[in-house]
Structure formats: structure tokens, C-alpha cells
Amino acid sequence: MKTFVAFVGGLVFGLGLILSGMANPAKVLGFLDLAGRWDPSLAFVMAGAIAVGLVAFRWARSRRRSLLGAPIELPTATRLDARLVGGSLVFGIGWGLAGFCPGPALVNAGSGQAQSVLFVAAMLAGMALFAAFERIRRRSRRASP
């Protein structure tokens, strides 16, 4: 059942990305181009998603378990550190270069769109690099306590 909910969740998320225009890099770049002709549509995507999200997360705050009995796992980190800001800046540069963030890239790759498949392959390589750097970091920490 949880697997099914996750599948439907991904499906609805993807349909939302297509309908909203987020899945079109030209539209995303039109939003990020403040100095050109600005298309504010994507602010409406955020507003719609957060409007529903606010209600859902308010519900989650007062509960320990989900409707299907799974533990509600919310992030516990609170530190505002260089990893958070640096990582976000690096992500933002990549987002501004191609107009793709992870969700829309996956949706387009799913339809077999070649440029999106290339982007997703590079994105996976970037994520694998992160995993490798983290392994090295943990190992060197253990070596020098």
C-alpha cells in the first residue's frame, strides 16, 4: 500500500509539473530572467503547492504516525552551515544554466526526451560524486579521531 501511495504521489507530482509549466526549461528561465521579459508564472506554482503543503504539514506536526501507520519522518537538522548555503548556490547556478531542477528533468527523461536524459545522467553522476566524497570524508574522520 505504501509503495502504491508513493507511485501515485510521484504520478500526481509529475502531472503537476507538466501542467504548471515547470517541466519546460524555457518557462523556468523566463521566470529567472528578471532583467528580460519576466514571466511570473512559477510564483503561482510555488503558491499553489505551499498552500496545500501548509495544511498537510500542520496535520503532520501533531502526529507521530501516518494514516498508513508509518513513522512521520521530518528533517531534524537545524544548522545553517556552509554545506547548506554552498550546496544551494551550486544547485542554483546549474538550475539557471539549463532551466532544469531534478523533478522536471526526471519527468522529461521519462518521456524519452534525449536532452533531458543527458541532463539526468549528469545529475546522477553529480549525486554519485557527492556519495563518494562523503565516503572519503567519513573514512578520513575515522582515521584521525
Next chain:
Amino acid sequence: MHLTFDLAHFTPFASLTGGLLIGVAVAALLLGNGRIAGISGILGGLLGAVRGERAWRVAFLAGLLAAPWLWRLAAPLPAPVIAATPVTLVVAGLLVGLGTRYASGCTSGHGVCGLSRGSPRSLVATLSFMAAGFVTVFVVRHLVGG
């Protein structure tokens, strides 16, 4: 700086409705499975995921990949317009993959879920990647390409 609007491409109703759908998906994953619908976290977590953690992640991503096929059953799929060259796509993909993992989230995890939850970390992350996105597009379109 003078702000000019692109009214020809402005789609407030479709974008708001699409946003509501994204919110419904976030709510379904949270209310049903107790999980945050952060795409980079769900995908990146697969690299080295422990047993029992894999199935829901694969299912969510399969749903995301299947969305354009379901759309096609009802209507023609809007074609994405991608101006970036293959080299730019690879560089951008690497930056997005690395950056979102270091930041522990992307547009969905920080921008939608984190802001909905009132997380200060997500607010800082969202302001940072939006600022970097605005500056990058300004440099590419108006300084280098202008």
C-alpha cells in the same frame, strides 16, 4: 532596474492548478507514508539506501517518469523548449546533482516542503538557490550573451 512582464507566456491558472497538484502529491506522501516529497533526496537516497527504504523511492520515481505517458493518454504532451547545448546540460546536471545533495534538498524538498513546514534551513536554501538562479540567468543572457 525596470521590470517588464512577459504576458504572452504568463499562465497563472495552469501554474496555480499545477502547483495545487504538486501540493496534493506532497500531502499524499506525508499523510500516507510519513515522508517528505523531496526529489533530490528520494533519488540520491537510492545510492546506498538500506533495505526497506528502496521500494517507496523507486515507486515514487516510477510515478514521476510515468506522468508524461499518462498525460499523453488524455492530451498531447507540451514539448519542452531546451536551448542549452549538450555541454551546458552536462555541466548543469553535475552542478544540480552535487549541489542538491550538499544542500540536502532542491526546489521540492526545500522550496515546497521546507517552506510549508516553516523550516529556517529551507528558507535559507530557497533564497540561496533562487538568488544563484537569477544571477546566473542575468550573466548568461545579459552580460555574456547580450
